[in-house]
Amino acid sequence: MAYGEKKQKKQAGEDVSFSYSGLETRIAAVADLYESRKQAALTAGAALSSLQRWIAGDGMPAFDSVALLAAAKKVSLDWIATGNGEMFLSGGAKVREVNVEDVYSYVPLYDAHCSAGHGSWTEGAQVLTQLAFTTYSLRKQGLDPSKLSAIRVDGDSMESILSHGDTVVIDHGRNSLEGEAIYVIRLDDHLYAKRLQRQFDGAVSIISQNKEYQTMTVPKERLGDLEIIGRVVWAGGWI
Known part of the structure; x- marks a missing residue:
């Protein structure tokens, strides 16, 4: 799998490990x-x-x-x-x-980055690998595996929730604003992972976790320009 995190440090006497195959x-x-x-x-x-x-x-x-x-x-x-x-x-x-094949559902991880600052979606992205989730855990979260995909995050605008390089799973079945949560959105041909919050006047605030980034507001009359790709449901854990 194409991840770059460091392996766990082992104590003396703990150097026996297993094959990665499955x-x-x-x-x-x-x-x-x-x-x-x-x-x-x-x-x-x-x-x-x-x-x-x-x-x-x-x-x-x-x-x-x-x-x-x-x-x-x-x-x-x-x-x-x-x-x-x-x-x-x-x-x-x-x-x-x-039966392992029955127990698991697989979510494609694409070689494209979701910009949490200034990036854009890469057209024609290739699938790097498949992330394995137990079918039970997906059902427990009310998720349909066929509507899920995974990409990586660029930038630091969502620190401390999402860090640069994090892998996030997107539920494309939740492509409308259900309530305040983190969504992957397309705005002016750019893709962002941001927290969305609906305002009383119908506008939507696009909020960064990192306070060095200003909150953007999409007025009600321009909501047609805000495309919600899907809700972020997993980033190393259910969110």
Whole structure:
């Protein structure tokens, strides 16, 4: 996967790691056996951000972290490492047979950047990779995988919510202003990730998280020039 985040630092004795081949999808499957991803991270003795990077394929987990994550749910380490054999250990609390292809839905990540400052959408963008999400987690959020896409953010106007280089998932089914939230919008042929807020007079404020950037206002009579591409629903976590 085309991500540039640094890998997790390992302590002495934690240099055993796994192959990347499908590992992120299997770690996600185990994490989703927990009540929440936060609980899964705590069980693994890792930060939530670390778990999210493993699932995104951005970092290589330490053996002991995966072992803790698996042991609590009686999941086979061999299955996590290779994908071969049964997911659950013999005698474990086997919930159901797991077919990875059925469990996961995939969201295309495009080689285009959403400008959070001054960039523009790149026409004819190519798909870099597919981001794996459990179908259950998407359904829980009320999302249709066929209406999702992912791009990266440029600039710092949405710090501290979105940082330069962050990957965001857009729900194209939410292309109208439902309420104050972060949307990807097209305005004057430029694409921006911004917070939108409707005003009493019908105008829409386009707000940057970074206060060094001024709030823009689109008057009611010019709302036709404001195209909402979709709502940002994920940026390393549901938002």
